[in-house]
Amino acid sequence: MIKNSILLFSLLLIGSCGGDNEEKLTSGVSEIPEPKPTYTTRDATLSFEAFNAHFYDHDSKLYYRTTQRKQLAEGWTQAIFWDIAMDAYLRTGSKKALDLVKEIYQGGNEAYSEFNWPDVKLVNDFIYDDMMWWVISLARGYELTQNQEYLQKAISGFDYIWEEAYDTQNGGMKWSWKVKGKNACINYPTVIGAVLLYNITDDAQYLSKAKNVYSWSKKNLFESNTGRVADHKIGDSNPGFEDYTYNQGTCIGAAVMLYQATGSGSYLRDAKLAADYTKNVMSDSEGILPAEGDWNEQGVLKAIFARYLSMLISDGKQEQYLPWLRHNAATAWANRDPSRNLMYRNYKVACPTGDFQSYEASSAVGIMQACPPGKN
Template sequence: MFFNNLLTSSLLLAATASALPAEVERRATNQYLTNSHTAITELQTFYNSPRPGFWSAGWWNTANCLTLLADLRAKDSSSFLTSITDGPNGVFKHTLNSQNKDSTGALAWDDFFDDQLWWVVALVKTYDVTKDSSFLKTANDSFNAITLNDKPSNNPCGGLANAYPSEKYLVKSSTIATVLYVEAAALLATRYPAQKTYFINQAKTQWSWITQNILIDGIMQGDALTGNPPSCGNNHAFLTYIEGVALQALVALYHATNDASYLTTADTLATKLLSGKYGMMDNNKIALEFCDNDLSCNPDTAQFKGIMMRGLRTLRDAKPSAAGGQIKSFLTKNADSIWANSRQSGTNLLGQKWAGPFALGSSQALQLSSHSSATMALVEAALANM
């Protein structure tokens, strides 16, 4: 099978290819990059033929695996990584070519808007690396489909829903769908100059809803609004991935508008986040999801923490002094803890509890989510040290 050949060749190259001198020097001075390569080798053992998620049964989880590879590939042109990602048989092109699309060219594997938006972000980042316009076109077509099909009348409390009204697990006024939409619109604004004003206006409209309802006391609170005006309720939940996407959205808005106030808002959010007062890290400043301690995370929630790390690193790239300059040390401390305390001996499989001890759910989907989330943390630490 093509998939097995791709997997076998990728792993073989990772294990046996002779590194170029520049690669040897870079990896010798950045242990986080070396560890990322090791974790990605393990990640590729999940890469198989079932569609739609080549690394997982979860479609949005696969989008995040694609994003972590694109993030690293943007700065890492090693033979190890390019043997996995690049070319007509690499995971970038193969993953896109194997997706279902509707008649407009939009991705259409399920009816969740937030899932589609994870893919929009992943495809934009993959386009940035490959310069292959098919990635950007699919991202744009998918964004337009969401804009067309998410009806404000279906969300009495504002924002975006996470899915079509007929979806069993519909969440109206979904925070994650709305903030992902802001990020996606802002990213597209800088890649479609002729439509820049349109995309910026789309982003600003939804960011205004976020600031009025979810960005409370400088940090994101609540995963949705429920009820009807004027009694729209907020559960004030703190979820690591919502904070991470908000940071990415703010940085994308800054790049699209050149308005530094978005970075100021992101700086405040990151400072609050890293204070440790909101339950998203332990007393030693190791990232923690609400479901980690009792290992009750499902394949969705087990993915969350790595997305927070991506948001923090994205902010640091744009503003190194953000959060008092402590983002890099936070990223590296978490990467160190994962490698020392949450890694399975012999397989290099990474666990759910980053502070340790190593622990992992029994299902393949949960193992993939936990491992890929931790791999994101390693990648973000490597990027922060480049």
């Protein structure tokens, strides 16, 4: 969860397009040439190794909050860092990367009540989206390792969250038991988790749940004429629109995965609309994504966005977005702290040389693992 989102939610409490046939669609994204300077596969490895050198704790097997290495990062962000490690393994195929993937699982398992989900909720104080990020990562971890323990904990986690959070009367997933409202950060990840489990188990109930929650989300959180994703909806009030890259990204991921599972072109259209909105409205005139995460957990958001935009590029076969994503990574790498090879949340400025957060340092690393570099 994002702490300032909780504050925002508290303040708020106080005070279908297209048919089902696949078609070749014209994107609204403007042309971006291949970035110069660019980055290489070696640079991608260096960036990941540097991130680990400055933030990873081999004792806890989790990541620190800052370069001072005094306090661990928030629990839900550890799942995002684990995803980055998995992407690094997928990119390199190295035993070292795979060993780290397995090690991070051990760290999460030890820190978060062995993924006994009622305890994860009450003892570790995870709300529903915190848990769902881990469910997604556990399912991905199973796909990479074939470790049944990962899969069983992903299944039990998804089923627990569904029973707790799904609104049987009005549809959609509740964000928390602490405040009212349904956020994009639980609804679209629920779709992703459900399709992952459907792909692994071939159990049709997961695909049915994914379609159900996606339908609610499209009706309540998605502007079908622009591709803009709302952050939340409270009761019968209008959706709360606050532009965050991870909401755009999980919408893209949910849509692409349902497109693959069903063959329905309407899902692919939604994914492209969400990508185009992020590029044309949320990014600056040079195509650089917003510098989210001013000393808070939002620094990880672009790493989530990059993973699912990469899915649109590869699985959705929409390569027109590839130069844009590379341009962001190349800009961040060009502005890295050369003494530490660390990158910053604001890709257009020089990375700070002093203390800063793992959240802020993570997103460009995530892009470089998920997005292949161009020809050099």
